[in-house]
Amino acid sequence: MQRIRTTKERARRIDLMYFARPHWLRRWRFWLSCAIPLAALGWLCTMHAQGGQRVFSAGPLSRSHAVFTKQCALCHLRQAGYFQNVADKACLSCHDAPVHQASQSFTPTCISCHIEHKGSLQLTATADSVCTQCHADLHSREDSLHVAHSISGFSEDHPEFAGLREGSRDPGGIKLNHYLHMQSLLGPNHTRVRLGCEDCHRSPGRDKGAWSYAGVQLQPASSTRDMAGVRSSHDASYMAPPKFVENCAACHLLDFDKRFAEEQVPHDKPEVVHAFLEKRFAEYIATHPGEVHEAVRFDRQIPERPALVRMARDAREWVGFRVEETEDLLWRKTCKECHTLTAAAGPLPEIAKSKITARWMPRAEFRHDSHRMMTCESCHTKVTSSHETPDVLLPSITTCQECHRAQGPTKEFAEGRCFECHQYHNWRNEQRVNGTYDLRQLRGE
C-alpha cells in the first residue's frame, strides 16, 4: 500500500484550532515579560526603602562627600520643577569659595569645575578645559593683565616662570656666592667643610637635624602660610629662608674687640648693635678704669684708615672712641661682607633688607618634599656655577616638563594639569563658614 498524499489528505493534517492553544514558548515569553519588569520594580522599591534615594544616584560620591550618600537633599536642594542642578548655594553652605580674581570677567558655577558622582576622585582635580575656557584667550575687566593672555596647557604654551624671564634677577639683599659656598671652605674651629644644599636650605616642617659642621640646631622658621600669605597645608613644601643664627653664624663670626675674647655683636639692626657696643665698652671701662688714658692705635684691620693714636680724656670719651673704631670695622668689613650698607641721615648706616624669596612662584604651589627622591642639583642646575647674588637659580619650566605633562599620570607622566600647581580660589580671602547642619541632619537620622 502506497502512502496517499492527496490534497484532502494533506489538508487533514492541519489542526484548525492550533492558534487557540498557545505554544509553551509564547506562554513563557508572556509570563517572563510580566515577571521580569515586576522583579525590576520590586528591586527598585526595596532599594529605595533600604537606602533612600541612594539607588537613584548618578554614581558614587567623592571621598569627601561619601558620608552624605544617603542625603541627596543636602546638595540637591528641594526646589520646584525639573532641571534643577546643584546650586552654588548648596556648596557655599559648607564651603567658602573666594573668587579667583576681582577683575575676572566670568565666574563659573561650582559644579562646572567640581564634578560629583564620578567616584572617589579628588574634586579639586579639575580638567584643564575649565581653566582654559578663560585662560586660552584671557580678558579682564581691567585694562592691563599681569598674566599671560593665552595658555592652553602646561605642555603647550605655558610661559616660562616669571622669575626666569629676560631681565629677571634675584631681589635678595644678601650677598651670596653659591659657587664659593659649595667649595671646600675653612669652617668652624679651623676645620675644612664642604656645604651641601641642605646645610642651608631646609623646609620648616622638616625634622630639626643638627647642622653638620657646628652642632647648631636648626630652629623652625615661619610656616609657609606666614611666608607668603598663600594657603598651604604642607610644611615641607617650601624651603625656609636661611637665617644667620642657624645657617651662617658658625662660620661668619661677629666678634668685635679682642678685649671681649669670643663675644660677638648681636645680628640685628645698627641701632641695636650700637647700643650693645656702648653698653659693653662702658661696662668694660668701669671695671678697667686704668685703660682710659692709654694710647690706642686706631689701625685695626682696615688698610685705608690712617694709623692715628688717640688718647681719651675720660671714660665717656674712651667708650666713644672704642665704639667708633668697632663700628668702623663692622660697617666697613664684617657686615658688608654679606649686607649692603648705605649712608643714612644719622650717624648709623642703613642695611638693605635681606628680601630672601621664599616663594618664587606666588601664583603656583610647589612641594619640595614630593620631589625628595631627586638631588637638588638635578633641577637647580645653575647652583654650582652661580657666582652672583642676582642669579636666579629657579629651575626652568622645561625641567618640570620632562616629567609633568598635561596628559597626566595615565600616559606615563606625572600629573601636569593646571590644578597640580595652581589654585583657582584665592584662599587669602577665605572666610570662616558657620555650620548650618547638626550631626543628625548630616547622618540622616
Place this chain on the structure above:
Amino acid sequence: MRIDRTHRGWFIGSVVAIGVATAIYVPYALRTPRPSGGSAIGLIYGSVGFGFMIFAGLLGLRKKFPVWRIGRAQTWMRAHLWLGFLSYPLILLHGAFHFGGPLTQVMMWIFTLVFVSGILGAAIQHFMPRVHTAQLPMETIYEQIDHVREQLAMEAGRLVDSACDALDGELSRASVGQLAAAASAGTDWDVTVADGLGFNEDASRQLRDFFLSETLPYLDKVGARDMALADPLRAKGMFQQLRILLPAALHSTIADLETICEEKRQLDQQRRYHLVLHGWLLVHIPLSYAVLLLGAVHAVMALKY
C-alpha cells in the same frame, strides 16, 4: 528577518547617525571636564536613545494589532532592528561610557543583555531560514508538529496493518496440504509453495515486530534522539536490512515507513531550530520591558535632580 539589500538605507543611515553622534561627542568630551548625562548634549543623547528604545519596544504592540494601518510590518521590523541598534551607542554616549549609580548600573547591564541578545537574534534570523529551507524540506507549521507526528504514527500503523493483512490473507487461502508441506519444508533455497507460505508468515511477523519495537516508539516520542531511528545513517541501515529480510512485495511499505521516519526526524529538527530561532526572545523581550521601565524611572528622577 533577513538583512539584505532592502536594509541598505537603514544601514547607511545608522552609520551616518553614529558618525554624527561621535563627531559631536568627541569635541564635547575634550572640552568638558567630565562629560555626563546631565549636560545639555548628554540629555540630547539620552532623550534620543530612550526614544529609540521606546520605539523598538512598540514593535510588540504593532504585532498585537496587525490590522492597524501604521506602516508595513516589514518597515516596523527594520526600524526596530536599526533604531534599537542605534539606541545602545547613544545611551553609552549619554552616560559618557560610565554606568553610574545603582539604578543606572543595573539598567545598563540589562540593556547590554538586551542589545547582545538582539544582535544574536538578528544574526540567527538572518542565517537560520536558509538552513531551515535547505535541511527541512518536509517542515510544517511549528504548532502543528505534535499533531502531524500523531498522524504519522497512525499512518505508519495503517501501512503496516495493511501490508501484514495482505500476507495473512494469502496464508489463509492456502490448502491443508500446502500448509503441511510448508511446515515440513527446510531452509533450502529451492522455494516451493510451502516455502512461500512459511516465508509470508515470517515476514508479516518481522514487519510487525519492527514496527512495534522501533518505528512506533520513535514516532510517538518527541525528540527521541537516543533512539536508533533518530540517526539517519543507522535508520538507513536498518531499513536496508529489512528489505533484505522481507519479500519484495513489502518493499514499498518499507520505503513508506522510511519516509515517515525521515519526516519525523525533520520535524524534530524543526522543533530544535525553532527553539534556537525564537528562544532568544525569552531573554530579549522580558529584559526589554524591564529596561524600559527602569529607564522611565531613571529619566524622571534624573531630570528632577
